[in-house]
Amino acid sequence: MTLALALFRGFSWKKVLPYWVAQLIGDILGAVIVYALFGPVIDHYNLVHHLSRADGSAAGMFFTHPGLAIHHHARVSDEVILTAFLLFGIFAITEQSNEMAPQANAGVLMIGFLVAILGSVNGLSGSLGNESGS
Numbered sequence: 001m002t003l004a005l006a007l008f009r010g011f012s013w014k015k016v017l018p019y020w021v022a023q024l025i026g027d028i029l030g031a032v033i034v035y036a037l038f039g040p041v042i043d044h045y046n047l048v049h050h051l052s053r054a055d056g057s058a059a060g061m062f063f064t065h066p067g068l069a070i071h072h073h074a075r076v077s078d079e080v081i082l083t084a085f086l087l088f089g090i091f092a093i094t095e096q097s098n099e100m101a102p103q104a105n106a107g108v109l110m111i112g113f114l115v116a117i118l119g120s121v122n123g124l125s126g127s128l129g130n131e132s133g134s
Helices: 002-008 013-048 072-094 106-133
Strands: none
Touching (some): 002 072
């Protein structure tokens, strides 16, 4: 998103690298927090149901992840396509000349809904791949 904003929306190129660094740090901290909160729960679920992390374990119960039968190329194409939808959606919602765009702060809510929908679609495609591979 940062690169697309710099390329197409006049976002300052001086801010791109600091934003990328901040986003990476945020991603790592978010992952650490989620693991700290849910790691023991996942381990307990695995123990009770005789599962292992190598087999995918309880991952599908606690967070979205690609199905085990989904090939790496499909995972990358899912991410590229859904990121493109997110990018186009955000650009459409925030376009100044779009008379149908939400006004005031409603755009933030619409972008949140868009992220939730795309996350659900990605989670669904991963779980369907996991079921069909079984």
